[in-house]
Amino acid sequence: MHEGQGTGVGGGGPDLSVNLAGIRLANPVLVASGTFGYGREMARWFDLRLLGGIITKGTTLAARPGNPPPRIAETPAGLLNSIGLENPGVDAVIGEEIPFLRQFGVPVIVNIAGETVEEYATVAAKLEGVEGVSGLEVNVSCPNVRAGGMVFGTDPAATAAVVKAVRAATSLPLLVKLTPNVTDIVEVARAAQEAGADALTLVNTLKGMAIDVQLRRPLLGAVTGGLSGPAIKPVALRMVWEVAGAVNLPIVGCGGIMSGRDAVEFLLAGASAVAVGSATLVNPLAAPRVVREMAAWLAEEGFAGVSEVVGMARGPGALRPGDAPGGGGPA
Amino acid sequence: MKEWVEEDGRVLTCAEVAPGHGCIEVLAPGLAARALPGQFAMARSGTRFLARPLSFFDIDPGRGVVAFLVRAAGEGTRALLCLRPGDGLGLAGPFGNGFPLVSGGTLLLVAGGVGVAPFPPVVRRATAAGTGVRVVLGARTAALLLATAQLRDAGAEVVTCTEDGSGGVRGTVSDALPGVLRDLLAGAPGGCAFACGPPAMLVAVARLCEEAGVPLYVSLEARMGCGFGVCRGCAVPAAAGGYLHVCQDGPVFPARAADLGGVARLWEHAGDGDGGGCA
Numbered sequence: 001m002h003e004g005q006g007t008g009v010g011g012g013g014p015d016l017s018v019n020l021a022g023i024r025l026a027n028p029v030l031v032a033s034g035t036f037g038y039g040r041e042m043a044r045w046f047d048l049r050l051l052g053g054i055i056t057k058g059t060t061l062a063a064r065p066g067n068p069p070p071r072i073a074e075t076p077a078g079l080l081n082s083i084g085l086e087n088p089g090v091d092a093v094i095g096e097e098i099p100f101l102r103q104f105g106v107p108v109i110v111n112i113a114g115e116t117v118e119e120y121a122t123v124a125a126k127l128e129g130v131e132g133v134s135g136l137e138v139n140v141s142c143p144n145v146r147a148g149g150m151v152f153g154t155d156p157a158a159t160a161a162v163v164k165a166v167r168a169a170t171s172l173p174l175l176v177k178l179t180p181n182v183t184d185i186v187e188v189a190r191a192a193q194e195a196g197a198d199a200l201t202l203v204n205t206l207k208g209m210a211i212d213v214q215l216r217r218p219l220l221g222a223v224t225g226g227l228s229g230p231a232i233k234p235v236a237l238r239m240v241w242e243v244a245g246a247v248n249l250p251i252v253g254c255g256g257i258m259s260g261r262d263a264v265e266f267l268l269a270g271a272s273a274v275a276v277g278s279a280t281l282v283n284p285l286a287a288p289r290v291v292r293e294m295a296a297w298l299a300e301e302g303f304a305g306v307s308e309v310v311g312m313a314r315g316p317g318a319l320r321p322g323d324a325p326g327g328g329g330p331a
Numbered sequence: 332m333k334e335w336v337e338e339d340g341r342v343l344t345c346a347e348v349a350p351g352h353g354c355i356e357v358l359a360p361g362l363a364a365r366a367l368p369g370q371f372a373m374a375r376s377g378t379r380f381l382a383r384p385l386s387f388f389d390i391d392p393g394r395g396v397v398a399f400l401v402r403a404a405g406e407g408t409r410a411l412l413c414l415r416p417g418d419g420l421g422l423a424g425p426f427g428n429g430f431p432l433v434s435g436g437t438l439l440l441v442a443g444g445v446g447v448a449p450f451p452p453v454v455r456r457a458t459a460a461g462t463g464v465r466v467v468l469g470a471r472t473a474a475l476l477l478a479t480a481q482l483r484d485a486g487a488e489v490v491t492c493t494e495d496g497s498g499g500v501r502g503t504v505s506d507a508l509p510g511v512l513r514d515l516l517a518g519a520p521g522g523c524a525f526a527c528g529p530p531a532m533l534v535a536v537a538r539l540c541e542e543a544g545v546p547l548y549v550s551l552e553a554r555m556g557c558g559f560g561v562c563r564g565c566a567v568p569a570a571a572g573g574y575l576h577v578c579q580d581g582p583v584f585p586a587r588a589a590d591l592g593g594v595a596r597l598w599e600h601a602g603d604g605d606g607g608g609c610a
Contacts, residue, residue, distance in 0.1 A: 037561040041579075044335055044559075057563075065573045069597055072554040072564035074381045074407070079556060086563045086574075221597075229380055281557040282375065282382055284423060285337055 014298040015305035021173040021198035023134045025052035029291045032277030033111035038097035045284040053107040058139050063089035068221035073210040078229025082222035084144045090123045102132025113139040115147040121165040141179035141204030143226045153179040156191035167196035177201035189243045201252040203236045229278040230256040244270025260293020268313035336361035340420040351403045353412040360395030368452035372424035373558035376410040383407045386449040400448040426558045427582045440466045443528025451481045458486035473498025505535040512543040530595035537586040547586040553577040568593035
């Protein structure tokens with residue numbers, strides 16, 4: 001049952017490697033924050049070297065117990081979660097988790113969160129110079145915490161303030177993970193770029209809820225949660241498309257990727273890499289399967305490398321954002 | 332040998348065993364070779380996004396077969412019960428810690444409804460180790476008393492209780508338990524108890540075992556995302572404050588470790604939707 005050691009593509013296959021804001025990835029498939037823990041459990045499933053990179057669980061200054069249960073609710077083609085950034089705190093992550101993860105030699109990007117601008121900067125400063133950390137992902141998009149998270153990400157000025165503070169605290173490549181729960185994601189993406197982001201991860205979960213009809217009350221202990229899974233893929237894809245046309249940063253596409261074909265859609269829309277999230281919860285072998293399927297597709301279609309595909313759906317001849325009214329049916 | 336496997340099981344039988352309950356036998360040699368009593372598998376129903384946690388109702392490494400006792404609680408479990416022989420079933424596991432091994436003395440098992448699911452393998456292992464096993468099994472009506480034959484075949488002495496009096500003792504397991512506990516303590520000091528069922532029942536059983544001085548382990552359920560520790564979704568309140576995670580710290584806990592009252596408040600609506608966990 002063990003996954004193969006390679007991508008299933010021989011030496012003559014396409015070049016899967018990607019340079020993401022200075023981080024060298026062997027392939028463009030990362031795993032999304034909060035769906036992979038800190039790699040310990042997943043290392044029991046497959047050789048983590050098969051991945052392009054690992055984005056850790058959201059990490060805060062102090063340990064957090066997380067939100068009151070129930071924390072999970074299933075929805076059509078997806079799930080709601082209200083985990084609430086449960087994590088052991090940055091010191092424990094540096095002391096115990098990073099040493100475990102770095103043995104695989106796969107780039108590790110630590111997702112960081114905080115309740116204040118200063119907390120983000122402090123967590124980033126603590127991670128500076130830690131061996132085995134290749135980059136940071138600034139989480140201004142968690143919908144499940146009262147302070148911090150999405151509170152910053154829904155406001156371009158607040159997003160910029162966090163990114164500026166983290167930028168000043170770290171020399172590491174800086175990804176910023178944005179929330180889809182905004183009217184205009186391009187505006188927030190531009191603010192992140194101007195504040196010093198090196199790359200953007202699009203998108204975090206959509207804020208939603210479910211109600212228990214029997215009990216006449218919300219299903220989640222925290223009332224609302226973040227929606228993920230195939231249900232959100234069209235929204236995530238549209239946002240990648242919009243931002244790729246407006247901002248000059250590499251994008252990690254994230255939202256409902258279940259297969260190599262899904263991943264390719266994000267690349268075609270303009271993402272340089274992708275992150276597999278909820279799929280891992282359903283099938284722990286999902287991410288290496290996405291790598292294999294994507295590699296097979298590139299080979300079958302005769303591409304020499306991933307970069308040839310990035311943004312391909314945009315043209316020449318493709319409509320640019322703003323060229324056409326929304327893609328609905330007849331008005 | 333890898334501890335966890337992802338396996339395409341093949342359904343051998345899937346039959347209704349009581350109103351709204353079915354038993355699914357699956358050819359899954361990888362799981363059958365690894366599973367321990369009290370552990371669970373995650374099963375993908377094919378119609379719903381998330382897999383469902385199911386306790387091992389039978390583990391037969393010789394035949395490469397595992398079985399699950401399933402209550403139709405929601406769409407996911409209902410879809411599982413519509414499986415037919417020959418159908419594929421995506422499985423992953425075995426997950427969780429399972430029940431501790433008890434050697435010698437007497438083991439008391441207390442089950443409510445489909446909470447009996449993890450117990451037949453427990454009985455087989457205990458009797459093989461020379462431990463006497465008594466089961467107190469409760470249900471609303473006689474038709475819903477599950478697995479009595481399997482438990483007796485495995486060598487357990489079974490006391491049944493029904494709320495409507497249609498089978499065995501009239502009342503709940505809490506009504507029958509004090510007498511059984513008295514016998515247990517009189518016959519064999521150093522006994523131990525395991526319980527699985529509705530949280531309100533677990534609260535009552537924990538109180539009775541506490542009073543009798545019998546150590547109790549409970550198997551809990553929770554809504555789960557992954558089943559193997561990465562999502563942190565299956566939190567339940569811990570007695571010491573904070574949370575325990577059913578998939579990783581459990582599903583079996585010393586009764587004192589969990590805030591069972593808090594767990595009961597979470598599951599007051601058990602019966603609406605897939606609960607998952609150890610049922």
